[in-house]
Amino acid sequence: MAKFNFYLGATASSWLLAILIIAAELYGPFKNLLKSTFSHHWIGKGIIITIVFLAFGFLLRNKESIANLSDKKLAWHSILGSLIVIFLFYIMEFFK
């Protein structure tokens, strides 16, 4: 039995980071909530994705795939997807 699924922890935390960024930029009260809770929105995002990485990695330790997608592929594409989404989002925000 696996003790931790690094792939699914990374999958969950990478997509959550992209969601947190977009939500905080588009909805001011959410960014303020992160600031007031964690002293800074960046610290808030960091703490939340770390907790999610650990929680999903532990809770899904026996899963090897989700919806017929292997955890290995899912994690790789999620990380790359998250990096691309974050970059494109800020380009779009700049030209808005």
Next chain:
Amino acid sequence: MRDFVLFAHIILGLALIAFPILILLYLNKRSKWLKPLSIITAAISWLLLLPSGKLYITFYPATKTLVKAGSWPWAHDVIMETKEHWGLLLPVIATVAAGLVFTGKAKDSKKWWVLLIILSALLGVMGRIIKIGALK
């Protein structure tokens, strides 16, 4: 204080390029120090958040004002905003890579180490662009 944090930021960032290169060079040779070095690299990626956070939260606001007032406002709006958040994924990537080495999937860890090297180098270049942006 600022200099110490800045040097720590740069040195730890460079370690996230150098150590994965070493790991990749010896990945197929199953060296006995591969696992400890992988763990040290992952630990550095988490530790790096401390100087990064200190620089970003305490010292960057003054630089941000300069960048935004200059002719390269995108250096903050696009490059810095992206950099500060991509940096949060460095420890995740390094931990996955180290976890794979530790669980006997060293071959699968290869592309994660490569991604760590590329991302760390890119973050360094982005930092340089922001610095130039503050002088424009």
